[in-house]
Amino acid sequence: LVGSGGEAINKELFVLESPEGDAIAMRFDLTVPFARIVAQYSEKIKLPFRRYHIGPVFRADKPGPGRFRQFTQFDIDAAGSDSPAADAEIVAAMAEALGSLGLRGEDGAPQFRIRVNDRKLVDALLQGCGIEREAKQKHILRVVDKLQKIGLEEIVKELGAGRIDASGDPITGVGLDKGTIDRIVGFISVKGADRRDVLKSVGEVLPKSETSEAAIAEMEELRGALDALGVSEAEAVFDPSLARGLDYYTGPIFEADLPGAPEFGSIMGGGRYDGLVTRFLDRKIPATGASIGLDRLMAVLGALGKIEAPSTVTQVLVVKMKGMAAGDLLGLTRELRAEGIAAEVYLGEANASMKTQMSYANAKGIPVAVILGPDELANGTVAVKDLIAGKMKREAIEDHEAYKNSGRVSQVTVPRGEMVEAARKMLAGE
Amino acid sequence: LVGSGGEAINKELFVLESPEGDAIAMRFDLTVPFARIVAQYSEKIKLPFRRYHIGPVFRADKPGPGRFRQFTQFDIDAAGSDSPAADAEIVAAMAEALGSLGLRGEDGAPQFRIRVNDRKLVDALLQGCGIEREAKQKHILRVVDKLQKIGLEEIVKELGAGRIDASGDPITGVGLDKGTIDRIVGFISVKGADRRDVLKSVGEVLPKSETSEAAIAEMEELRGALDALGVSEAEAVFDPSLARGLDYYTGPIFEADLPGAPEFGSIMGGGRYDGLVTRFLDRKIPATGASIGLDRLMAVLGALGKIEAPSTVTQVLVVKMKGMAAGDLLGLTRELRAEGIAAEVYLGEANASMKTQMSYANAKGIPVAVILGPDELANGTVAVKDLIAGKMKREAIEDHEAYKNSGRVSQVTVPRGEMVEAARKMLAGE
Numbered sequence: 001l002v003g004s005g006g007e008a009i010n011k012e013l014f015v016l017e018s019p020e021g022d023a024i025a026m027r028f029d030l031t032v033p034f035a036r037i038v039a040q041y042s043e044k045i046k047l048p049f050r051r052y053h054i055g056p057v058f059r060a061d062k063p064g065p066g067r068f069r070q071f072t073q074f075d076i077d078a079a080g081s082d083s084p085a086a087d088a089e090i091v092a093a094m095a096e097a098l099g100s101l102g103l104r105g106e107d108g109a110p111q112f113r114i115r116v117n118d119r120k121l122v123d124a125l126l127q128g129c130g131i132e133r134e135a136k137q138k139h140i141l142r143v144v145d146k147l148q149k150i151g152l153e154e155i156v157k158e159l160g161a162g163r164i165d166a167s168g169d170p171i172t173g174v175g176l177d178k179g180t181i182d183r184i185v186g187f188i189s190v191k192g193a194d195r196r197d198v199l200k201s202v203g204e205v206l207p208k209s210e211t212s213e214a215a216i217a218e219m220e221e222l223r224g225a226l227d228a229l230g231v232s233e234a235e236a237v238f239d240p241s242l243a244r245g246l247d248y249y250t251g252p253i254f255e256a257d258l259p260g261a262p263e264f265g266s267i268m269g270g271g272r273y274d275g276l277v278t279r280f281l282d283r284k285i286p287a288t289g290a291s292i293g294l295d296r297l298m299a300v301l302g303a304l305g306k307i308e309a310p311s312t313v314t315q316v317l318v319v320k321m322k323g324m325a326a327g328d329l330l331g332l333t334r335e336l337r338a339e340g341i342a343a344e345v346y347l348g349e350a351n352a353s354m355k356t357q358m359s360y361a362n363a364k365g366i367p368v369a370v371i372l373g374p375d376e377l378a379n380g381t382v383a384v385k386d387l388i389a390g391k392m393k394r395e396a397i398e399d400h401e402a403y404k405n406s407g408r409v410s411q412v413t414v415p416r417g418e419m420v421e422a423a424r425k426m427l428a429g430e
Numbered sequence: 431l432v433g434s435g436g437e438a439i440n441k442e443l444f445v446l447e448s449p450e451g452d453a454i455a456m457r458f459d460l461t462v463p464f465a466r467i468v469a470q471y472s473e474k475i476k477l478p479f480r481r482y483h484i485g486p487v488f489r490a491d492k493p494g495p496g497r498f499r500q501f502t503q504f505d506i507d508a509a510g511s512d513s514p515a516a517d518a519e520i521v522a523a524m525a526e527a528l529g530s531l532g533l534r535g536e537d538g539a540p541q542f543r544i545r546v547n548d549r550k551l552v553d554a555l556l557q558g559c560g561i562e563r564e565a566k567q568k569h570i571l572r573v574v575d576k577l578q579k580i581g582l583e584e585i586v587k588e589l590g591a592g593r594i595d596a597s598g599d600p601i602t603g604v605g606l607d608k609g610t611i612d613r614i615v616g617f618i619s620v621k622g623a624d625r626r627d628v629l630k631s632v633g634e635v636l637p638k639s640e641t642s643e644a645a646i647a648e649m650e651e652l653r654g655a656l657d658a659l660g661v662s663e664a665e666a667v668f669d670p671s672l673a674r675g676l677d678y679y680t681g682p683i684f685e686a687d688l689p690g691a692p693e694f695g696s697i698m699g700g701g702r703y704d705g706l707v708t709r710f711l712d713r714k715i716p717a718t719g720a721s722i723g724l725d726r727l728m729a730v731l732g733a734l735g736k737i738e739a740p741s742t743v744t745q746v747l748v749v750k751m752k753g754m755a756a757g758d759l760l761g762l763t764r765e766l767r768a769e770g771i772a773a774e775v776y777l778g779e780a781n782a783s784m785k786t787q788m789s790y791a792n793a794k795g796i797p798v799a800v801i802l803g804p805d806e807l808a809n810g811t812v813a814v815k816d817l818i819a820g821k822m823k824r825e826a827i828e829d830h831e832a833y834k835n836s837g838r839v840s841q842v843t844v845p846r847g848e849m850v851e852a853a854r855k856m857l858a859g860e
Contacts, residue, residue: 016446016456019490026446026456046793048778056486060449081777085756089777221757228760326515327654334659347511347519348478363476 004279005032006247012059014069026058030075031248031289032276038079038287039280047080047285054294066264066299077289079277084218087252087272087288088225091116094268094290095235098256101297102306110235111304112267114256116195116222117242119249119271120215121202125187128207129180138247139174144188145243148262152189156181183207188241195223198238222252250274254290264300268292316343316423317366319357320350321373332370332382332419339420341427343370361387368426370419384422385411434709435462436677442489444499456488460505461678461719462706468509468717469710477510477715484724496694496729507719509707514648517682517702517718518655521546524698524720525665528686531727532736540665541734542697544686546625546652547672549679549701550645551632555617558637559610568677569604574618575673578692582619586611613637618671625653628668652682680704684720694730698722746773746853747796749787750780751803762800762812762849769850771857773800791817798856800849814852815841 005028014026027033030053038045053075063069076093078086091114103111126137143158150158157163159181162173176184186205192198199219206212219238226236236254244253251272258264270290277285301307318332329345336343346357361369371383390410414422435458444456457463460483468475483505493499506523508516521544533541556567573588580588587593589611592603606614616635622628629649636642649668656666666684674683683701688694700720707715731737748762759775766773776787791799801813820840844852 014446016444019492046790048776050774062449078777083756083777083780085760085775086777088757088760221755224755224757225760228757229764325651325654326513327518327651327658330515330518330655330658344480345515346478347508347513347516350513360476 004036005029005276008245008247012061014058014060027056028059029057030055030073030291031077031270031273034075034077034079034289035273035276035287036280038285039277042277042281042283042285045079048078048086049080050076050078052076066296068295071293071295074292074294075289077287079285079287081288082274082286084222084252085225087254088222088229088231090270090288090290091226091236091254092229092231094254094256094270094292095231097292098268099235101301103258103301103304110232111258111260112256113234113259114236114254114268115239115242116226116236116252116254117238117240117244118215118219118222118252119244120211120218120251121187121206121240122243124206124209124212124215125184127211128209129183131176131180136174140176140184141243142245143174144184144241145245147188147241147243148257152185155188156185159184190240192238194233195226195236195238198240199223202238202240218251244269244271248273248276252288258300261300261304264296264303267297267300314342314344314364314366315427316341316368316370317357317361318343318345319354319369319371320346320348320352321371322351323374324372324377329372332372335420336370336423339424341420341423358387368423370423372416376413380416381413382416382419383411383413384419384426386426389426434466435459435706438675438677442491444488444490457486458489459487460485460503460721461507461703464505464507464509464719465703465706465717466710468715469707472707472711472713472715475509478508478516479510480506480508482506496726498725501723501725504722504724505719507717509715509717511718512704512716514652514682515655517684518652518659518661520700520718520720521656521666521684522659522661524684524686524700524722525661527722528698529665531731533688533731533734540662541688541690542686543664543689544666544684544698545669545672546656546666546682546684547668547670548645548649548652548682549674550641550648550681551617551636551670552673554636554639554642554645555614557641558639559613561606561610566604570606570614571673572675573604574614574671575675577618577671577673582615585618586615589614620670622668624663625656625666625668628670629653632668632670648681674699674701678703678706682718688730691730691734694726694733697727697730744772744774744794744796745857746771746798746800747787747791748773748775749784749799749801750776750778750782751801752781753804754802754807759802762802765850766800766853769854771850771853788817798853800853806843810846811843812846812849813841813843814849814856816856819856 009028013028016024016026018024034051034053038049054072056070057073058070061067061069076090078090095110095114098112099110105111122141126140131137131140140159143155147155154163157173158171159174159176161175163171165171187202190198190201190205192201199216203216206216242253242255244255249271251274253271254269255266256268257266268290272286272288274284274286277287298307316336318329320326320329326345326347333343333345346352346360348356348360367386367388369385369387371385376382412422439458443458446454446456448454464481464483468479484502486500487503488500491497491499506520508520525540525544528542529540535541552571556570561567561570570589573585577585584593587603588601589604589606591605593601595601617632620628620631620635622631629646633646636646672683672685674685679701681702681704684699685696686698687696698720702716702718704714704716707717728737746766748759750756750759756775756777763773763775776782776790778786778790797818799815799817801815806812842852
């Protein structure tokens with residue numbers, strides 16, 4: 001079995017057998033399936049076609065922190081447009097998504113940075129250097145892709161004769177001559193004050209040719225579109241060193257990371273793949289898009305303190321008293337829930353002591369308890385306990401003033417019909 | 431490799447190999463993984479523990495309408511409670527979920543029906559009939575499980591000597607004698623006006639024993655809890671013929687279908703599985719829960735007209751005029767989007783005619799178009815077209831009055847700064 005996404009993808013496919021005995025594979029990403037859908041329904045879909053998709057994907061990769069063999073991807077893609085404006089819209093949507101998720105400082109400045117490059121620029125560079133063989137071009141791309149990980153010095157060695165990696169193993173080099181390496185290094189080292197500035201410098205280091213002029217014109221259009229869409233210079237930077245691992249990219253490519261936390265690596269990536277749909281259809285349908293790995297993004301947001309998992313959702317615990325059937329108490333939770341208060345009867349061991357039940361409430365952070373025992377049942381009342389006030393009271397030996405000043409009462413007994421109101425007051429801290 | 435969920439599950443596992451060469455399988459359901467989590471974190475989780483979970487599951491099953499090899503399951507489960515009140519809460523939550531999704535008639539009556547039974551009742555029946563061998567018990571359960579599909583007459587044959595199925599193949603029977611078959615048929619045929627009534631009749635047909643008394647007491651508690659939670663008799667019925675295919679159920683079992691549309695089959699199922707956690711842990715933690723297969727449910731809701739996929743989300747199409755770069759037009763969509771109006775520039779073929787673009791808007795149901803061509807640019811204006819009014823005008827030859835009375839104008843030219851307001855008015859049909 002060979003997949004349709006290229007070599008780098010085939011290496012990480014989970015392959016298995018269908019009940020009919022066919023070789024099948026788990027979905028690796030949402031991009032190749034999108035290309036398949038566009039090809040399969042090319043007569044029905046009105047182009048340009050945009051869609052978003054969230055779903056699980058599977059990679060036979062080494063697991064690590066924030067790196068799983070099954071994870072959830074979020075993709076946006078547009079098929080049927082070869083305009084760089086479509087690429088700019090993908091970048092703008094991703095910038096807005098990452099910003100909306102909280103990846104902004106207090107001053108509103110983005111904590112993420114989307115690096116943008118164009119495979120056509122790289123093609124123009126390599127053609128200008130006389131490197132035409134596809135395998136060699138891919139090898140160079142793979143080496144350049146390691147820049148952020150191993151640094152420029154090691155890249156220079158690997159483009160040449162080779163290098164020794166951190167574990168002492170020799171890595172075979174591409175075998176380029178010094179002149180070619182200098183041109184590549186000159187290209188991938190281009191920096192600038194803004195996107196316009198980077199593009200100007202790229203124009204200066206690229207060998208002049210039709211290919212390079214077309215590539216620069218495309219980037220210029222992309223630049224104008226990013227400006228028109230209000231994507232700030234801090235949100236998206238032009239960076240000629242961006243390579244992206246996959247084979248199928250043909251134009252603009254994008255990748256987001258966190259400059260303040262490079263250890264998280266890439267949190268969004270994508271690009272233009274004008275040749276992918278034609279692997280399934282005998283006409284060309286251009287496409288562009290990007291993906292976010294939601295699990296890694298959640299790990300990043302968690303580590304940056306941008307999200308907090310709620311410790312509990314229950315607000316009222318109905319205590320299971322001796323002599324009462326759980327069923328007798330469910331009516332109380334029903335009343336509370338009808339008024340929008342999350343409530344549960346303690347349904348653990350049938351004879352659990354009050355202490356066990358209070359420990360449960362404490363562990364789950366449940367703030368209020370309701371007690372309906374045989375005595376209350378006879379009197380037509382219920383007791384409503386403020387567990388936070390109760391805790392303050394127990395601690396009041398040390399801090400008597402705080403408890404007194406809080407004005408909270410640790411327990412009230414009210415007529416059965418006033419339970420919801422009493423619980424609501426306690427939850428509001430009244 | 432043998433999974434932990436039992437034989438019926440093992441048959442439908444997708445088995446594959448991990449990169450390390452271990453035999454692994456795709457997740458079959460969310461129940462067995464929940465039992466694993468409860469076992470693995472039994473020291474950390476405060477019991478009772480409730481959770482919901484949505485995720486993909488995989489079954490090497492025959493695909494069919496609404497039946498996929500990968501589908502999304504929604505599960506709710508509670509571990510650590512052996513109280514029938516916990517089962518009742520699962521049933522109540524499912525009834526509320528199905529009702530909230532629109533499965534109610536105009537009078538509020540449920541269109542779904544949750545059938546409820548208890549494996550302990552079935553155990554008591556079979557024990558009372560002297561059937562103690564587990565394989566035979568399972569065989570009988572599998573036969574009874576077919577009741578809705580093949581009818582009582584065929585069940586009677588299959589419990590006895592056997593039957594010939596619809597395709598003419600002989601099906602081996604369980605080989606029970608007539609007396610035993612009559613008792614089983616008497617049990618699974620019990621009907622009643624309400625849950626209390628069914629339970630009373632079950633008590634009359636069940637052989638008297640400690641097991642049957644305990645089972646009826648459990649169902650009685652479940653009945654009280656369902657009443658207390660306000661689950662109506664129409665929402666949940668007691669039905670002794672419900673068997674459920676899986677081995678791991680030990681107590682109450684539930685399954686929902688649509689009495690008005692039995693062809694959809696089961697849309698929710700679950701039950702108590704007190705023995706599952708102990709397959710991974712050397713102490714018993716009781717548990718109960720239920721699952722909804724979201725894909726099939728969506729198919730059902732779609733077929734019943736309960737959901738409608740929006741044909742488009744774009745409200746304004748910015749037309750790409752000759753002589754204008756797409757980038758020049760993105761600023762317009764940015765302004766519209768900033769005001770909450772979904773807008774897109776036409777990014778299809780660069781030289782698409784106005785006709786092509788209007789056909790695109792028509793196919794996607796986009797109601798308003800904005801035109802900024804070289805003329806408008808020079809004048810500082812934009813044209814805003816009401817595509818619905820335009821269509822009415824074209825059709826006005828037949829229905830001139832309708833167009834005139836609509837008060838709609840098919841196109842206005844406004845200063846550039848008034849575009850958003852003009853578009854908003856047209857969208858509101860003013």
